Each structure stands twice: as C-alpha cells, then as structure tokens.
Amino acid sequence: MPELSKLPPSGIKVIIVGAGFGGLCAAIECNRKGHEVILLEKVKQLKPLGDVISFSSNSGHIFERWEGVVDELDPIVHKSTGLDFHDWMGNFATRQEWGDEKQWGRRINGHRGQIHDVVYQHAKARGVDIRLGQTVTDYFETDTEAGVVSNGEKLVADCVFAAEGVKSAGRKIVLGTEDPPKPSGYAVYRSWFNSDDLAKNERTKHLVVNGDTHTGWIGEDKHFLAASVKGGKEFSWVLTHKDDGDIEEDWQFPGNKNEVKKHLVGWAPVVHDIVDATPPDRLFDYKLVFRDPLPTFLSPKARICLIGDAAHPFLPTSIQGASQSMEDGVTLAITLEKAGKADVPLALRAYEAIRYGRVHRAQMTGVTTREQWHKADWNEIWKDTKVLHLKRDAWLLDFDAETHAYEVVDDVLKDLRQGKPVKTDTPPEPEQKNGVQSVIATEVDQLA
Ligand SMILES: Cc1cc2nc3c(=O)[nH]c(=O)nc-3n(C[C@H](O)[C@H](O)[C@H](O)COP(=O)(O)OP(=O)(O)OC[C@H]3O[C@@H](n4cnc5c(N)ncnc54)[C@H](O)[C@@H]3O)c2cc1C
Structure with a gap:
C-alpha cells in the first residue's frame, strides 16, 4: 500500500450523506485536506452493480492523486482509442479518435460498480469513517453547527454535504418545498455481460475478439452505443430512446428484449444480434429523470450544501x-x-461561487449531444460525417479542479468577506444566457 498523503488536521468536522461517486470523492478529498469525515450511506452493503460509466480527463486528474487507485483501475478499464459511428442501418460513418486528448489527462471508462468499489476501498484505506445502512431522514443547522438525523440518531458537525443523488431529499432544505424529479422524456436500456456468445457470431465477433472496441449506431430519436472491456472479454451496450411508457424511476427495473427490439425495427442486424445475445437478467430499463437548475446549492445558513446529482443531475449524454x-x-x-474552521459558511459560499457557472454549463452539453444525434439529417451528415463526433471542449475537459480551486480560492474568499458580488466561474457564453434554464425547461415541457 503506497503512503497516503494528508494535510495536518484542520479541526473541521464534515458529515456527508450518500456514498455515490460524489459523496465518496468528497470524503476522500476532505480526508486528504485534514478534515474529519463521517460518510453515511443508506445501502447496507455496497455491491458492484450497474454497467458502463465514463470519467473524462477532468476527473482523471482526481483519480491520479489518490495513491494506487489508477493502478488498481488499469486492468478493468476500457482501452479502445476511438469511437466508430454508423447510421442505424449499419453504414460506417466516421471514427472519432481520442489521441489528441491525451495531453488533457487520463480517461477512465469501465464498469460503474467495479470502479466504485476501487474508490470505496481507497476511502476505507484512508480511514474515512464510512457507515453503511444509515438512512438520513432530516437535516438541521444553527449559526454554529449542522447535522442530520440518521437511523433516528442525531449527528452533529461543522457542515453537511448532501450527496444523495437525483432523488435527494436534501434539496428540500435549499428550496423549502418538495421538488420531485421530472422525467426527461428519454429512457435507456442498458446491459453488461460476458462476451463469449458475441465472439462466436460472425456479425458481432469483430466487436470483441481483437481487444476493446467502442461503437455507435445513430437513428432518429435513439442511439445505441456498445463497448467491449477487459480485452473484449466483457461487453456493454446502451440504447437511449424516447420514454413513452410509465416505467418506474428505478436503476434495476428489468428490461424486456422484445420491447428493445420494437425500438430497433429497420436497424442493422448486428445491433439485433447484440440484443439477442444479452442474457435477460442482465438487461435493465432506466428512466432518465431531471431537475430544474437550483438558484443555490446552499441552505439558508450556508452550513449544508448539495453536491453531485443532488445539486445538478446530468443526462448520460453529457458524459x-x-x-x-x-x-x-x-x-x-x-x-x-482555506477558509478554516471559524469560517465554514464562507467556505461553502466559495464552493458555490467556484462551481455554479461551470457545472451548469457542463449540464447543457447532455441535451445538445443528444439532439445532435437524434435530430441528425443524414443527407447533411454524409457530406461531413464528423458532425457526429462528441463535442470535446477544452474548457470542460482540459481542467484540473484542484489546481483551479487553489488558483481562485483566495480571491473568491476575499470578495465574499468584503461583501462583493462574486463572479461564478466559467459563466455561460452570452448567447447561452439563461440557456440551462431554457434548454432544460424545453426538454421537460416537451413531455407535458
Ligand atoms: C443511465 C445513466 C448513465 C450515466 N452514465 C454516466 C457516464 O458515463 N459518465 C458520467 O460522468 N456520468 C454518468 N451518469 C451520471 C452519473 O451517474 C451521476 O451524475 C453520478 O453518479 C452522480 O453521483 P452522486 O454521488 O451525486 O449520486 P448517486 O450516485 O446517485 O449516489 C447517491 C448515494 O446516496 C445514497 N442515499 C440517497 N439518499 C440517502 C439517504 N437519505 N441517506 C443515506 N444515503 C442516501 C444512495 O444510496 C446513493 O448511494 C449517468 C447517469 C445515468 C442515469
């Protein structure tokens, strides 16, 4: 085990609710900076569930600072160098190579549950106080402290981070009212399975027998993405489609192959073969829910803050x-x-000031990518197939959150102390003013 770096104790106590990637990362980072953390997670036992997840170079820097973690991840992450796009009938359109982005940092794509487990083990190795089977039912704050009620017990700290995901109950403390998630109008079928059967099929074997591949088929109002991992030994696919049913908002809602195939009439035989090879118990249907952007991530006394999907849910197409x-x-x-124990609310305000503009600008990319694919005019695409490429913005991906925060934090704290309005970081470009609100509102309106 490599030596784990840690700043001297700050005396600051933090309670974090939710051990998804948001809560776990916050716990590890607080531990690295010398803060004392209790991490509460309602699930009794964390199992390596789920399917594919992609981390871009901006979070690659974060993984790299956690001693030993990228070495643990290396054997289980996806290793193709590009994404091959086809139209829905299977005609090859273009390949998007990732080589140019290498200088921006490491990309980490793989099985959500397996990557999560590596991060969870790192948090444990750091000595983070992780308490599983703890359901938080209430939040409270005073001028001097904040806390939660978990499994009926009151726990108190200097501040609380609510990292409960898209269905966060913690949002109520910010909004003052209930704010149920809204359907996005889309759902995804998802799967992850052993690729042995695909290797035996002439039409699908090229996807798995020569190492990892990443392939997309794009059609009207749907897209099908497939990736092989671990040298082609395992395979995952996702089909994003219009959500016309009344499925539950549950990660594990079982999918039905016949229903999947109804979405794929006229699609390439290779796509049908992939669906046919999918074990029924490895197929899930997941409704994509959304939330309107919040005016703030902070509670009234700024001792409780929302982080991750609780603050700003993302569509998968933003990656x-x-x-x-x-x-x-x-x-x-x-x-x-930087703010210190005496100024915890100021620290939370500085967090919001640094993150608010950037994160909402990033959020918009999920809608624009999906629209770029689903509304594609193929007569135009064949003239320049590169328009299918995922937008790769340097402002988003060539970014190291730790370096950036250290660069700006002193000025932000100074402005806040002087009562000056603080510019949010990376604000939307002029033509996108109110863009998040209007794009997301349009998206939700279309469903009504
Ligand atoms: C289908 C799909 C595919 C996606 N693919 C990608 C991708 O490829 N790349 C990417 O970057 N993002 C992707 N995303 C988005 C990404 O998964 C989320 O943005 C991210 O996981 C949010 O992490 P989180 O920690 O905020 O929330 P979550 O991962 O939802 O974690 C919340 C945690 O809080 C716990 N919890 C909830 N309530 C309580 C409570 N009251 N008490 C205690 N614990 C509680 C939950 O059990 C859970 O463990 C995808 C999302 C979806 C829906």
Whole structure:
C-alpha cells in the first residue's frame, strides 16, 4: 500500500450523506485536506452493480492523486482509442479518435460498480469513517453547527454535504418545498455481460475478439452505443430512446428484449444480434429523470450544501455527471481548508461561487449531444460525417479542479468577506444566457 498523503488536521468536522461517486470523492478529498469525515450511506452493503460509466480527463486528474487507485483501475478499464459511428442501418460513418486528448489527462471508462468499489476501498484505506445502512431522514443547522438525523440518531458537525443523488431529499432544505424529479422524456436500456456468445457470431465477433472496441449506431430519436472491456472479454451496450411508457424511476427495473427490439425495427442486424445475445437478467430499463437548475446549492445558513446529482443531475449524454460530482468534493475540501474552521459558511459560499457557472454549463452539453444525434439529417451528415463526433471542449475537459480551486480560492474568499458580488466561474457564453434554464425547461415541457 503506497503512503497516503494528508494535510495536518484542520479541526473541521464534515458529515456527508450518500456514498455515490460524489459523496465518496468528497470524503476522500476532505480526508486528504485534514478534515474529519463521517460518510453515511443508506445501502447496507455496497455491491458492484450497474454497467458502463465514463470519467473524462477532468476527473482523471482526481483519480491520479489518490495513491494506487489508477493502478488498481488499469486492468478493468476500457482501452479502445476511438469511437466508430454508423447510421442505424449499419453504414460506417466516421471514427472519432481520442489521441489528441491525451495531453488533457487520463480517461477512465469501465464498469460503474467495479470502479466504485476501487474508490470505496481507497476511502476505507484512508480511514474515512464510512457507515453503511444509515438512512438520513432530516437535516438541521444553527449559526454554529449542522447535522442530520440518521437511523433516528442525531449527528452533529461543522457542515453537511448532501450527496444523495437525483432523488435527494436534501434539496428540500435549499428550496423549502418538495421538488420531485421530472422525467426527461428519454429512457435507456442498458446491459453488461460476458462476451463469449458475441465472439462466436460472425456479425458481432469483430466487436470483441481483437481487444476493446467502442461503437455507435445513430437513428432518429435513439442511439445505441456498445463497448467491449477487459480485452473484449466483457461487453456493454446502451440504447437511449424516447420514454413513452410509465416505467418506474428505478436503476434495476428489468428490461424486456422484445420491447428493445420494437425500438430497433429497420436497424442493422448486428445491433439485433447484440440484443439477442444479452442474457435477460442482465438487461435493465432506466428512466432518465431531471431537475430544474437550483438558484443555490446552499441552505439558508450556508452550513449544508448539495453536491453531485443532488445539486445538478446530468443526462448520460453529457458524459460528465460523475466527473462533475467529483469536482464538487475537490473544491469543497479546498475552500474549507482555506477558509478554516471559524469560517465554514464562507467556505461553502466559495464552493458555490467556484462551481455554479461551470457545472451548469457542463449540464447543457447532455441535451445538445443528444439532439445532435437524434435530430441528425443524414443527407447533411454524409457530406461531413464528423458532425457526429462528441463535442470535446477544452474548457470542460482540459481542467484540473484542484489546481483551479487553489488558483481562485483566495480571491473568491476575499470578495465574499468584503461583501462583493462574486463572479461564478466559467459563466455561460452570452448567447447561452439563461440557456440551462431554457434548454432544460424545453426538454421537460416537451413531455407535458
Ligand atoms: C443511465 C445513466 C448513465 C450515466 N452514465 C454516466 C457516464 O458515463 N459518465 C458520467 O460522468 N456520468 C454518468 N451518469 C451520471 C452519473 O451517474 C451521476 O451524475 C453520478 O453518479 C452522480 O453521483 P452522486 O454521488 O451525486 O449520486 P448517486 O450516485 O446517485 O449516489 C447517491 C448515494 O446516496 C445514497 N442515499 C440517497 N439518499 C440517502 C439517504 N437519505 N441517506 C443515506 N444515503 C442516501 C444512495 O444510496 C446513493 O448511494 C449517468 C447517469 C445515468 C442515469
């Protein structure tokens, strides 16, 4: 086990609710900066569930600072160098190479549950006080402390981070009213399974027998993405489609192959073969829910803050939700370090000032990517197939949250202390003013 770096104790006590990537990362980062953490998670036992998740170079820097973690991840992460796009009938359109982005940092794509377990083990190795089977039912704050009620017990600290995900009950403390998640109008079928059967099929074997591949088929109002991992030994796919049913908002809602195939009439035989090869118990249907952007991430006394999806849920097409939830924790650990125990509410305000503009700008990319694919005019695409490429913005991806937070935190704290309005970082470009609100509102309105 490599030596784990840690700043001297700050005396600051933090309670974090939720051990997803947002909460776990915040816990590790607070531990690195010398803060004392209790991490509460309602699940009794963390199992390596789920399927594919992608972390971009902006969060690659965060993983790299956690001693030993990228070495643990290396054997289990996806290793293809590009993404091959086809139209829905299977005609090859273009390949997007990732080589140019190498200088921006490490990308980490793999099985959500397996990556989560590596991060969880790192948090444990750091000595983070992780308490499983703890359901938080209430939050409270005074001028001097904040706390939660968990399994009926009152726990108190200097501040609380609510990292409960998209269905966060903690949002109520910010809004003052209930704010149920809204359907986004889309749902995803998802799967992850052993690729042995695909290797035996002439039409699918090229996807798995020569190492990892990443392939997309794009059609009207749907897209199908497939990736092989671990040298082609394991395989995952996702089909994003219009949500016309009344499925439950549950990660584990079982999918039905016949229903999947109804969405794929006229699609390439290879896509049908992939679906046919999917073990029924490895197919899930997941409704994509959304929330309107919040005016603030902070409670009235600024001792409780929302982080991750609780503050800003992401559509999968942004490929940023988990990365952005990790940037939140990195930033908070640093604003607390710099503001100190006497100024905890100021630290939380600085977190919001540093994160608010950037995270909402990132959130918009989920809608624009999906629209770029689903509303594609193929007559135009064949003239320049590169328009299918995922937008790779340097402002988003060539970014190190820790370096950035250290660069700006002193000025932000100074402005806040002087009562000056603090510019939110990376504000939306002029033509996108109110863009998040209007894009997301449009998205939700379309469903009504
Ligand atoms: C289908 C899908 C695919 C996605 N793919 C990607 C991707 O490829 N790349 C990417 O970056 N993002 C992706 N995202 C988004 C990403 O998964 C989320 O943005 C990210 O996981 C948010 O992490 P979180 O920690 O904020 O929330 P969560 O991961 O939801 O974690 C919340 C945790 O809080 C716990 N909890 C909830 N309430 C309580 C309570 N009252 N008490 C105690 N514990 C509680 C929950 O059990 C859970 O463990 C995807 C999202 C979806 C829906």
